[in-house]
Amino acid sequence: MGRRALPKIDPALDLSGHFREAEQMPVPFDLLSLFGRIAPLEVEVGSGKGLFLSAASQAHPERDYLGIEISFKYARFAAARLAKLKIPNSKAVCGDALMLFNKWIPDSSLAAVHVYFPDPWWKKRHRRRRVMNEAFLKDVERTLLPGGSLHFWTDVEEYFQTTLELIPQACKLSGPLSVAERAPEHDLDYRTHFERRTRLHELPVYRAEFRK
Numbered sequence: 189m190g191r192r193a194l195p196k197i198d199p200a201l202d203l204s205g206h207f208r209e210a211e212q213m214p215v216p217f218d219l220l221s222l223f224g225r226i227a228p229l230e231v232e233v234g235s236g237k238g239l240f241l242s243a244a245s246q247a248h249p250e251r252d253y254l255g256i257e258i259s260f261k262y263a264r265f266a267a268a269r270l271a272k273l274k275i276p277n278s279k280a281v282c283g284d285a286l287m288l289f290n291k292w293i294p295d296s297s298l299a300a301v302h303v304y305f306p307d308p309w310w311k312k313r314h315r316r317r318r319v320m321n322e323a324f325l326k327d328v329e330r331t332l333l334p335g336g337s338l339h340f341w342t343d344v345e346e347y348f349q350t351t352l353e354l355i356p357q358a359c360k361l362s363g364p365l366s367v368a369e370r371a372p373e374h375d376l377d378y379r380t381h382f383e384r385r386t387r388l389h390e391l392p393v394y395r396a397e398f399r400k
């Protein structure tokens with residue numbers, strides 16, 4: 189399934205409170221300057237159109253959410269969604285999540301890491317481009333707080349099984365805990381746009397949670 193063209197962002201919308209490029213992130217890592225407070229932080233890798241960021245941040249105003257998205261136009265689209273709703277506790281960052289995890293996010297600083305429907309890189313010779321790789325999983329373990337969770341959902345059974353086998357080799361996260369499917373209560377009541385699309389096509393979604 190390909191991706192449709194994104195609707196245009198209203199040029200009058202001020203994205204300055206919700207959009208950053210990776211190079212503009214505070215160095216060293218500083219939550220106070222990012223969100224104006226210190227609160228539990230959850231990071232989403234590959235936030236796409238930002239459905240998870242907007243729903244989760246509104247459901248949990250006591251937490252902060254950072255979506256890292258490598259595509260400039262998707263990161264800006266997610267930021268526009270957050271800006272339109274004036275959500276104070278969520279931002280979209282344009283950059284490579286693997287690099288930001290490795291070089292920028294400190295040890296024991298995250299309450300949760302979310303990876304939903306990462307690009308599958310179907311061809312065997314491209315598999316090393318997958319985000320759920322050994323180095324990233326080690327960074328997830330390092331950056332999670334004790335008790336923090338890794339959420340991983342995909343529609344690709346092979347990617348799911350490979351990752352479930354890789355996690356115990358790469359790190360000491362415990363799991364997988366199974367995650368139940370929920371019936372949606374409205375048209376956008378899905379974890380992400382890719383979950384919505386997969387479920388509307390009546391295809392299976394593979395979900396797991398791991399804990400540090």
Ligand SMILES: C[S@@+](CC[C@H](N)C(=O)[O-])C[C@H]1O[C@@H](n2cnc3c(N)ncnc32)[C@H](O)[C@@H]1O
Nearest residue numbers: 234236256257258259284285304305380381382
């Ligand atoms: C298949 S889409 C899924 C988007 C969203 N998570 C969802 O479920 O609707 C995967 C997203 O991950 C992004 N992505 C891929 N590699 C990335 C990386 N290294 N860092 C940040 N984002 C990445 C892609 O640009 C794309 O938007």
